[in-house]
Amino acid sequence: MTDQLTAPIASRFASLALSHLTREYPNKLTHALAGPADVQGPRALHPVFYGSYDWHSCVHGYWLIARLLTRFPDLPEAPHIVAVIDEHFTDEKMAGERAYLDLPHNRGFERPYGWAWLLALAAQLDAMKTPQALRWARTLAPLTRAFVERFEEFLPKATYPIRVGTHFNTAFALTLALAFARQTAQDGLARLIEQTARRWYQNDAGCQAWEPSGDEFLSPALMEAVLMSRVLPAAEFAGWFDAFLPDLATRQPRTLFTPAVVTDRTDGKIAHLDGLNLSRTWCQRTLARALPPGDARATVLREAARTHLQSALEHVAEDYMGEHWLASFATLALEA
Numbered sequence: 001m002t003d004q005l006t007a008p009i010a011s012r013f014a015s016l017a018l019s020h021l022t023r024e025y026p027n028k029l030t031h032a033l034a035g036p037a038d039v040q041g042p043r044a045l046h047p048v049f050y051g052s053y054d055w056h057s058c059v060h061g062y063w064l065i066a067r068l069l070t071r072f073p074d075l076p077e078a079p080h081i082v083a084v085i086d087e088h089f090t091d092e093k094m095a096g097e098r099a100y101l102d103l104p105h106n107r108g109f110e111r112p113y114g115w116a117w118l119l120a121l122a123a124q125l126d127a128m129k130t131p132q133a134l135r136w137a138r139t140l141a142p143l144t145r146a147f148v149e150r151f152e153e154f155l156p157k158a159t160y161p162i163r164v165g166t167h168f169n170t171a172f173a174l175t176l177a178l179a180f181a182r183q184t185a186q187d188g189l190a191r192l193i194e195q196t197a198r199r200w201y202q203n204d205a206g207c208q209a210w211e212p213s214g215d216e217f218l219s220p221a222l223m224e225a226v227l228m229s230r231v232l233p234a235a236e237f238a239g240w241f242d243a244f245l246p247d248l249a250t251r252q253p254r255t256l257f258t259p260a261v262v263t264d265r266t267d268g269k270i271a272h273l274d275g276l277n278l279s280r281t282w283c284q285r286t287l288a289r290a291l292p293p294g295d296a297r298a299t300v301l302r303e304a305a306r307t308h309l310q311s312a313l314e315h316v317a318e319d320y321m322g323e324h325w326l327a328s329f330a331t332l333a334l335e336a
Contacts, residue, residue: 001310005334007075010068013327014077016317017061017068020324021051021084028054034105045100047093056114056167057325063121064328066136070128082132089139098142111154112162112173115147119180126184148189151177155192161200163224165216165276170200171223178230197231205243209253212260217275217329221245221256222283229290237290248297256280257304259311268321275322277312278329281305285336309333 002009027042027050042050052058065081075081100106110118122144125137137144161170174193181190201224209221225244229237251257259280260273284305288298313333316326 001313003306003309003334005071005331007072009334010072011075011077013316013331014065014068014075014081016323016327017052017064018077018080018084020053020320021058021061021065022088023051026053026320030055030110032105032109034103047096048088049097053320053324056110056117057328059114059121060117060325060328063117063124064331066121066124066128066133067331070124085136089136091139094139094142098146101143101146107150111150112170112177113167115150116173116176118143118147119151120176123180123183148186152189152192155196158196163220165211165213165218165220165223166272169218169220169223171197171220171227172218175223175227175230178227194231197227201228202240206246207244207253209255211255212273212276215269215272216260217272217279219256219276219280219283221253222280222287226283226286229287234290234292238292241287241291249300251300251304257300257307259308262312262315265315265319265322271319271322271326274312274315274326275329277308278326278333281309281312281333282329282336284308285333289336305333305336 024042029042029045031038031045033039046055046058049055049058049062052061062085065077065085068075069078069081072078101109118140122137122140125133125140128134158170162168163171174197178190178193178197180186181193204224207221207224209219211219211221225241228240228244232240245253245256247253259277262270262273264270265274284301288301288305291298291301312326313330315322316330317323
C-alpha cells in the first residue's frame with residue numbers, strides 16, 4: 001500500500017468528490033429556523049455548498065478538488081473540476097451564501113469546523129496563484145471575510161477550548177485558520193490564533209488521551225500537539241511536547257497507537273472512526289517531522305501512522321456515509 005498521494009489516487013479522490021459535490025440528497029442540514037420563510041431545501045438555502053450531505057463536507061470537497069488540481073494539473077478530471085467550480089463560484093450564488101450567514105440567528109452557523117474549512121479553501125485558492133484560482137478566490141471573498149470576522153469576534157471571548165474529537169474541536173479549527181492567516185498575510189488573525197492557542201493549551205501536561213469516543217474523527221490529544229507545533233518555536237515546542245506526552249517513546253498512552261475499530265460503515269457516526277484513523281495519520285506524520293533529527297519518537301510516530309493509514313485508506317469509498325468526506329482526510333494523511 002502506498003503512503004503518498006499519487007496521480008491515480010488523486011484521480012480516484014477527484015472522481016469521488018465530483019460525484020457528491022452537486023448531489024443535493026441525502027442531506028443533513030444544520031439549520032436554525034426563525035420563521036416559516038426559513039423552511040427551504042438545501043440548494044435554496046445554500047446555492048454553492050448544497051451537496052456532499054452537509055455544508056462543511058461540501059466546503060472541504062471543494063478544497064479537495066482545488067488541492068488535487070494544484071498537485072496534478074493533468075488529471076483526467078481537471079476539466080470537470082474547473083467546470084464545477086466555475087458553475088458554482090459566481091457572485092450571485094456566493095451572495096446567497098453570504099445572505100444566509102448574515103441572518104442574525106446564523107451567527108454561530110458551522111462554528112468552528114465549517115469556519116476553518118472555508119478558510120482552508122480560501123488559502124488553497126490563494127496558494128494556486130493562477131488567474132483562474134484568483135478569480136475563484138475573489139468570488140469566495142465575501143464568505144472569507146465573514147469567517148475571519150467571526151474568528152476575531154469569537155476567540156477573545158472563548159474562555160475555554162473544546163477538546164472533543166468531533167466538529168467542535170478548537171485545536172483543529174485553529175490549525176486550519178492559522179495556515180490561512182499565514183498564507184494570506186493576515187497578521188492580526190495569526191497573532192490572535194497564536195495567543196489563543198497559548199492561552200488554551202500551553203500549560204497542558206501529562207495527557208492521558210482518553211480516546212477514542214464512539215463518533216470521533218479527530219484525536220483531541222494529537223490535534224492539540226499539531227497546533228502547538230505550528231504555534232511554538234521549535235525549541236519551545238520540544239519542551240512543551242516532552243511535558244504533554246512524556247511517555248511517547250514507550251508508545252504510551254497506548255490508545256494513540258491503536259487504530260479505532262469500525263464496525264458499521266453505513267452508520268454515519270461509527271464511520272467517523274475511519275476519519276479518526278486518517279486524521280491520526282496526518283497528526284502522527286506531522287509530529288514526527290516536528291521532532292529533532294534522530295529523535296526515537298519520530299520512528300514510533302511514523303510506525304503508528306503506517307498502521308492507522310493501512311486500517312482506513314481502503315475504506316474511503318465504501319459507503320456514502322464516509323464517501324462524502326473521507327477523501328479530504330485521506331489527502332491530509334497522504335500529504336503529511
